[in-house]
Amino acid sequence: MINELTIEQKIGKQIQKIRKQKGYTQEKFAEMVDLSTNYLSDIERGKSFPRPEKLVAIMNALECSADDIFADVIGVGYKIKISRLTDRLDTLSPENRQLVMDLLEVLLERLT
16 A cells, blocks of 8 residues: 555654653653664654664653554554543543544444
8 A cells, every 4th residue: 555654654653742742852852762863763754663672761761651652553552542532531521521422423323
C-alpha cells in the first residue's frame, strides 16, 4: 500500500508525540537520554530504531509504558486505546459522557 507508515515510523511518531506532550525539545530530550539530536530525529522519523536499552531509556524518560509506544503497531492496540478512552470518559460529567456515548452509537450504526 502506498503511503503506509512502517512500524519504525509509527513508533517514532509516538515517541515524538509523547515527547512534545511532555514539553521537551528534541535537544533537551536527546540530552536526557544520552542521544545525539540527529539520532533522536532519525528515530522519530522512523529512519533508525533504537537498541532495546535505549528504547527503555526513552520510555523511562518519557514516563510512558510500552503500550503507549506500541499501541499503533500491535494487533490488540485498539484494546489499549479503548481502555484509555474509557478512563477519559470517567472524567466527564454525566451529561458529556452520555453525549459521547450517543455520538459513538450513531457512528457505529453508520459503519455497520
